[in-house]
Amino acid sequence: MSYLLLTLLLLPLVGSALVFAWKNPASKFLALGIAFVQMFLTFYMLSDFDFKPTVDSVLQHEINYPWMRFINTQLHFGVDGMSLLLLLLTNILTPLIILSSFNEKPGYRNTFYGLILLMQFGLIGVFTALDGLLFYIFWEVTLIPIWLIAGIWGQENKKIQFTTRFFVYTFVGSLFMLVGLIYVYTNSASFALTDLYNADLSATQQTVVFWFIFFAFAVKLPVFPFHSWQSDTYTYSPTQGSMLLSGIMLKMAIYGLLRWLLPITPSPILGVSGQIVVVLAIISVVHGALIAIIQNDSKRLIAYSSLSHVGLMVAGIMASAILTMKGTLTITGGEGALVQTFAHGINVVGLFYCADILFKRFKTRDIRKMGGLAKVAPKFAVLFMVILLGSIALPLTNGFIGEFILIKSIFDYSILAAVIAGTTMIFSSVYLFRFFGKSMLGKGDDAVLASASDLSAVEFTVLSSLVVFVIVLGIFPQPILDLVNSSLKFIFTSMLN
Amino acid sequence: MSVLIIIFLTAVAALFAGVFEQGKFSRYIGIAGIIIAFYVSFLPELEFFSQYKSMFEYGLNAALFTKISLVITLLIFFLGGFAFSNHRSHQSELYALMLFSLCGGIVLFGFQNLVTLFLGIEILSIPLYVLAGSNKSDLRSNEASIKYFLMGAFATGFLLFGIALIYGSSSSFDLYKIHEFSMANPKNIMFTMGAVLVMVALAFKVSLAPFHMWSPDVYQGSPSLITAFMMSTVKISAFYAFFKMMSIGFLGINAEWINIMGVLIIITLFLANVMGLAQSNAKRMLAYSSVSHVGYLALIFFGLNNLSVYNLAFYLFAYSLATIGVMMCLIYVEKLKRETSYNAFKGLAQSEPILAVTAAISMLSMAGIPLTAGFMGKFGIFAQAITDTPFLVIVAILGSAISIAYYLRLIMVMFFPKESSFKTTEKVTLTYNIVAVFVVFAIIALGIFPDLFARQFGL
Numbered sequence: 001m002s003y004l005l006l007t008l009l010l011l012p013l014v015g016s017a018l019v020f021a022w023k024n025p026a027s028k029f030l031a032l033g034i035a036f037v038q039m040f041l042t043f044y045m046l047s048d049f050d051f052k053p054t055v056d057s058v059l060q061h062e063i064n065y066p067w068m069r070f071i072n073t074q075l076h077f078g079v080d081g082m083s084l085l086l087l088l089l090t091n092i093l094t095p096l097i098i099l100s101s102f103n104e105k106p107g108y109r110n111t112f113y114g115l116i117l118l119m120q121f122g123l124i125g126v127f128t129a130l131d132g133l134l135f136y137i138f139w140e141v142t143l144i145p146i147w148l149i150a151g152i153w154g155q156e157n158k159k160i161q162f163t164t165r166f167f168v169y170t171f172v173g174s175l176f177m178l179v180g181l182i183y184v185y186t187n188s189a190s191f192a193l194t195d196l197y198n199a200d201l202s203a204t205q206q207t208v209v210f211w212f213i214f215f216a217f218a219v220k221l222p223v224f225p226f227h228s229w230q231s232d233t234y235t236y237s238p239t240q241g242s243m244l245l246s247g248i249m250l251k252m253a254i255y256g257l258l259r260w261l262l263p264i265t266p267s268p269i270l271g272v273s274g275q276i277v278v279v280l281a282i283i284s285v286v287h288g289a290l291i292a293i294i295q296n297d298s299k300r301l302i303a304y305s306s307l308s309h310v311g312l313m314v315a316g317i318m319a320s321a322i323l324t325m326k327g328t329l330t331i332t333g334g335e336g337a338l339v340q341t342f343a344h345g346i347n348v349v350g351l352f353y354c355a356d357i358l359f360k361r362f363k364t365r366d367i368r369k370m371g372g373l374a375k376v377a378p379k380f381a382v383l384f385m386v387i388l389l390g391s392i393a394l395p396l397t398n399g400f401i402g403e404f405i406l407i408k409s410i411f412d413y414s415i416l417a418a419v420i421a422g423t424t425m426i427f428s429s430v431y432l433f434r435f436f437g438k439s440m441l442g443k444g445d446d447a448v449l450a451s452a453s454d455l456s457a458v459e460f461t462v463l464s465s466l467v468v469f470v471i472v473l474g475i476f477p478q479p480i481l482d483l484v485n486s487s488l489k490f491i492f493t494s495m496l497n
Numbered sequence: 498m499s500v501l502i503i504i505f506l507t508a509v510a511a512l513f514a515g516v517f518e519q520g521k522f523s524r525y526i527g528i529a530g531i532i533i534a535f536y537v538s539f540l541p542e543l544e545f546f547s548q549y550k551s552m553f554e555y556g557l558n559a560a561l562f563t564k565i566s567l568v569i570t571l572l573i574f575f576l577g578g579f580a581f582s583n584h585r586s587h588q589s590e591l592y593a594l595m596l597f598s599l600c601g602g603i604v605l606f607g608f609q610n611l612v613t614l615f616l617g618i619e620i621l622s623i624p625l626y627v628l629a630g631s632n633k634s635d636l637r638s639n640e641a642s643i644k645y646f647l648m649g650a651f652a653t654g655f656l657l658f659g660i661a662l663i664y665g666s667s668s669s670f671d672l673y674k675i676h677e678f679s680m681a682n683p684k685n686i687m688f689t690m691g692a693v694l695v696m697v698a699l700a701f702k703v704s705l706a707p708f709h710m711w712s713p714d715v716y717q718g719s720p721s722l723i724t725a726f727m728m729s730t731v732k733i734s735a736f737y738a739f740f741k742m743m744s745i746g747f748l749g750i751n752a753e754w755i756n757i758m759g760v761l762i763i764i765t766l767f768l769a770n771v772m773g774l775a776q777s778n779a780k781r782m783l784a785y786s787s788v789s790h791v792g793y794l795a796l797i798f799f800g801l802n803n804l805s806v807y808n809l810a811f812y813l814f815a816y817s818l819a820t821i822g823v824m825m826c827l828i829y830v831e832k833l834k835r836e837t838s839y840n841a842f843k844g845l846a847q848s849e850p851i852l853a854v855t856a857a858i859s860m861l862s863m864a865g866i867p868l869t870a871g872f873m874g875k876f877g878i879f880a881q882a883i884t885d886t887p888f889l890v891i892v893a894i895l896g897s898a899i900s901i902a903y904y905l906r907l908i909m910v911m912f913f914p915k916e917s918s919f920k921t922t923e924k925v926t927l928t929y930n931i932v933a934v935f936v937v938f939a940i941i942a943l944g945i946f947p948d949l950f951a952r953q954f955g956l
Contacts, residue, residue: 069948070804071880133876137867144866151913159913164905171864172898179894182880183887 002061005077008041008087009063009124016117019110028102031113035095038120042084042091051081051483054490055130056194067131072190077128082487085338085480086127086255089345090248092469094120096462097243100353103458112153112240115145119244126252132181132191135260139216139252140174143167146244155236162232169229173219180212184264196264197494203267210265210273217261220253221310223277224284234303235365239356242299246306247349251341254313258334258491262321266495269318270325278318278413282421284311289427293434298355298365301435302348305391308424309344313337315421316406319413324492333409334488339480340402343390343473347399350387350466354380357459358439361452367435372444377454381440383463388436390470392429398473498546498555500563501603503534508596515589523589527596528574535567551671552610558806559607562737564954565810566606569729569817570599573722575932576821579925580722580828584631591631594624595726602734611660611670614738618656618702621734622649625727629719641718648701648711656698662691672746679749689754692747696754699742702735705795706765709788713772716784721831724780725824728787729817736794740809744801758798759889765792766896773903779827780837782903783820786863789900790816793893796878800885808877811950815862815870815943822859822936826852829925842910844917852925853911855933860904862940865897870943877947 015034019027050060059078067075079087098116101108122145125138151163185191188199201209219226234242268274288308295301313336320333355365357380362370374381386397393399403425411418455463473480507530511523542555555563574592581588601620608614626649630642664670666688667678682688697708704712716724747754766789773785794816797809826845827837829852834841846853862871875897883890943950 067946067948069951070807070877137872140867140872144861148912151909160909163909163913164902167905168898168902171901175894175898178876179879179883179887179890182876182883182890186880186884 001063002079004041004045005061005063005079005128008038008045008091009077009121009128011038011041012117012121012124016114016121019114019117023110025107025110027110028098028107028113031117032095032098032102034117035091035098035120039091039095042087045079046084046088049081049084049483052486053080054486055080056490056494071133072185073133074131074190074192076131076134076192077125078130079128080487081483081485082255082258082338082491083127085342085483086251087124089251089342090120090123090127093243093247093345093349096465097240097247097349099458100243100356100462101240103456108153112149115149116240116244119145119149123248123252127255130193132185132193132196132260134191135256136174136178136181139177139256140171142249142252143170143174146241146249149241149244150233150237153238153241158232158236162229162236166229166233169226170216170219173216173226176212177216180209183209183212193259196260198497199264201265203271206265207268207271207273210261210268213261213265214257214277217253217257218280221250221314222284222307223280223311223314224287224307225280227284227288227307230307231300231303234306235297235299239352242302242352243349246303246352247345250306250310251345254310254317254337254341257314257317258337258488262317263491263494266321266325269321269495274318274322274325278315278322278417281311281315281318282417284308285315285421285424286427289424289431292431293427295431296366296368298358298367298435298439299352300365301367301431302351302355305351305428305431306344306348308428309340309348309391312403312406312421312424313340313344315417316340316409319410319417320492321495323413324495329489329492329496330409330412331485331488331492332405332412334492335481335484336402336405336409338484338488339477340399340406342480343398343402343470346466346469346473347387347391350463350470351391353459353462353466354384354387357455362439362448367438370439370444371442372440372449373452374440376449376452379460380455380463383455383460383467384436384440386467386470387463388432390474392432393425396471396474398470398477400474401477498549498553498607499540499543500534500538500555500567501553501600503530503537504596504603505600507531507534508593508600511589511596512593515587515593520587520589523592524574524577527592528571530596531567531571531574535564535571538563538567550609552613553604553607554609555607558737558741559603561806561810561954562606562733562813563603565814565817566599566602566730566733569733569814569821570595570726572818572821572932572936573726573730575928576722576725576825576828579832579929580720587631591628591723594628595723598622598624598628598726599730602730605734605738608738608741609672611663611672611675614742615656615660617734617738618698619653621731622653622702625723625731628723628726629715631723632720635718637718638720639718641715644711644718645715652698652701652708655694655701659691659694659696659698662687662694666691672741675746676748679747681749683749683752685750689750692750692754693757695742696747696757699735699739700761703732703739703791703794704788705761705791706768706788707761709765709769709791712788713781713784716787717778717781721780721824721828721837724784725821725828728783728820728824732787732791733813733817736791736813737809740797740806743798744805755798758795759886762792762795762889763892765789765795766892767899770896770899770903774899776903778838779842779907780831782907783823783827786900786903787820789896790863792896793875793878796882796889796893799882799889802881804877805881807951808874808881810954811870811943811947812874812878814950815874815940818936818939818943819859819862819869819871822855822933822940823863825929825933825936826856829929833919833923839906839910840918842907844914845911845919847914847917848919849925851930851933855937857908857911858937858940860908862944864901864904868941868944870940870947873944873947
């Protein structure tokens with residue numbers, strides 16, 4: 001039993017209860033403090049972390065208790081390399097997201113911060129659960145706080161419609177995953193992860209289960225054609241909601257794809273199902289990028305760019321999975337996807353924050369009505385540019401490593417697919433430079449620019465912290481690869497058994 | 498049977514309190530009686546009563562369901578003080594009739610004989626016909642009463658006709674003799690017809706579509722607390738009787754009725770959920786949601802195993818708790834606004850956060866969101882049914898997917914508006930808040946540690 005993991009899991013829950021109870025504007029500092037403690041604990045965990053053990057052996061940080069009498073399931077949490085990467089992402093971004101809301105006027109109520117911490121609790125649960133039922137429960141738990149955040153603080157005239165669509169869409173997806181998991185459970189010894197891997201399923205059963213579970217992930221990611229909820233939700237949510245959704249929450253699906261889908265139902269990957277997924281993912285890549293080029297709404301543009309980037313991750317994972325099933329163990333797709341998961345989390349949060357800063361200055365999200373801010377806000381222009389370059393995947397930024405490995409893994413599978421998917425690098429520079437050019441350069445409205453200021457202290461802290469990650473991980477990506485290597489090897493070898 | 502006697506005596510005492518114009522004490526008498534009965538329900542049955550074993554037996558399952566319905570009725574009695582505070586003159590009748598109805602429920606939990614089944618159904622229903630109409634000045638309440646009575650009488654006819662056919666073919670009223678007969682003669686036409694008629698009558702009582710037509714009108718017309726009683730305690734009793742009859746008495750001819758049941762479930766899940774979506778009145782929406790829950794419950798007939806009774810009890814308990822959680826919020830709103838459309842709830846979270854959170858968590862539990870009791874209930878039933886008929890589970894999943902939309906609507910109306918529409922704030926009583934906190938606590942505790950249920954009810 002690892003008390004460190006238990007603390008990581010329960011601290012946000014206790015914290016959110018405290019923040020809910022303390023009806024005071026100062027409760028935001030409490031929330032921030034808890035999020036920072038959480039971050040330091042995660043780094044502490046990293047400091048003496050053993051990368052080697054995988055989920056079938058004894059993990060360094062593990063909690064395992066019997067749970068229910070009539071259902072074969074345990075309260076089983078554990079951290080291996082892949083989990084730790086996602087924990088790092090969650091716990092680095094959450095304090096920044098909380099901090100980013102501090103210069104909001106009027107400030108948010110205590111419930112807002114309570115919900116963010118509750119969300120963090122759910123996310124940590126998802127990334128550490130080693131039991132099918134537990135995974136599903138935490139998966140669903142994350143939905144409620146983000147839905148309330150989007151609904152209570154979202155754009156007034158649109159919120160009923162888009163929150164309902166978002167909730168119903170993802171809930172339906174999750175229900176299908178539940179049926180899939182129950183079905184696997186009835187054919188295996190228990191809900192434990194390794195037992196689900198060894199479930200006794202025929203090829204047809206595996207195909208059905210594959211699509212049921214994949215549906216949940218496809219909605220959450222999202223992958224074409226299940227993305228229709230995404231752009232509205234990202235656009236009309238409050239900025240912090242969009243950050244949580246795109247920065248961390250969609251990574252749950254990447255994680256789920258690797259840990260909970262591929263090893264449980266390997267056989268359809270080799271068949272037509274795997275190819276369909278690759279095709280859908282590549283359609284998302286191109287479709288998202290093309291639509292982003294013509295968007296004028298800054299947040300909607302970022303939403304579509306996210307669709308495009310996520311599609312590439314899925315395509316990379318599936319390409320490697322297919323190659324592995326064909327007999328050559330390849331984990332590059334998984335590596336690329338996880339590096340990109342981390343990088344995209346940092347970048348997209350940065351981009352949403354930049355869009356928010358622009359919105360504060362220009363009072364509009366329409367990039368055609370912006371312009372010329374670089375002259376009055378040089379610090380912002382530089383930081384924005386670095387984050388932008390990270391998203392475009394310029395060498396020496398974090399985005400480059402991930403995309404490069406991903407495209408390499410798709411290339412190994414099919415040259416044609418790699419060529420089509422590779423266009424994302426070109427398209428992303430088109431839409432992101434257009435975004436930058438329209439908003440920061442050119443001639444702006446002088447009246448607006450006269451009153452516009454450069455970054456405030458809070459804004460500067462958040463953006464510069466993100467920029468540090470963009471550059472450092474761009475130059476030294478190896479730690480991430482070391483962290484996830486053995487977990488990925490285990491996942492891809494269990495597909496073969 | 499001692500529980501039954503205690504509840505009966507309590508009911509008489511509560512009624513007499515009214516005779517001596519001390520109606521305000523009826524509630525306390527009822528609460529005291531239920532608490533005593535709850536204590537007694539854990540004790541083993543007295544030896545004396547074993548001579549009635551062929552008619553009524555207080556076995557393990559009967560004890561389990563008795564305990565559940567006592568807890569739920571107790572919660573409803575606690576709410577009574579606030580809910581009936583404008584019924585100054587006739588309070589004692591309301592409580593006494595609810596207790597009489599509960600007696601019928603307890604009879605149903607232990608029935609061993611079709612005569613007891615019939616008696617139980619009637620004792621359960623007749624007080625309800627009166628209770629449904631207890632808002633004398635309200636036209637809808639009168640309509641509910643008449644409608645319920647006429648339809649109920651019709652269903653009773655079906656039940657009796659079915660019992661007659663069963664007796665005619667198996668020449669016994671005894672449940673276990675019927676069980677043996679059905680095992681030995683799986684193709685007897687007369688017996689099968691009788692079984693189907695009994696099934697129809699009981700499906701009416703639990704409001705399984707297409708025999709649910711009465712329930713939206715009755716649930717909407719009755720005073721809200723009575724509606725909560727009908728949705729929870731009455732449904733527990735009726736459904737357990739249904740379950741026991743079908744899974745023991747008619748087990749042998751399972752092949753004859755299981756397909757009918759499947760079709761009824763599909764109709765129920767789609768009809769009730771789609772109709773629920775179309776409502777603009779929260780109370781009527783809850784009535785349809787209650788119908789849809791019978792659809793999920795009826796999945797219990799697929800893939801029967803040793804745990805079925807436990808799953809059924811858990812689901813019924815979770816669902817009843819959630820019903821009370823939502824209804825208590827609705828009672829408050831109805832009292833202040835004199836109506837229960839969605840708009841009446843606007844901004845409730847600002848003025849009465851405890852009630853709004855209770856209602857929200859209860860509805861999330863009904864929808865089956867994890868960490869609530871409702872999820873564990875649904876999980877148990879789905880996990881059982883998927884081994885037999887995966888198709889029906891997918892139908893149920895689609896049903897829940899539709900249902901979440903109407904639950905969300907109500908939650909959104911309560912939480913999303915920036916300001917409250919409640920100008921005059923009548924504060925709720927302390928008991929009311931305690932019940933609310935208890936309901937939330939119980940729903941979440943059972944959602945995290947479902948084993949608590951088995952432990953608390955002495956399984």
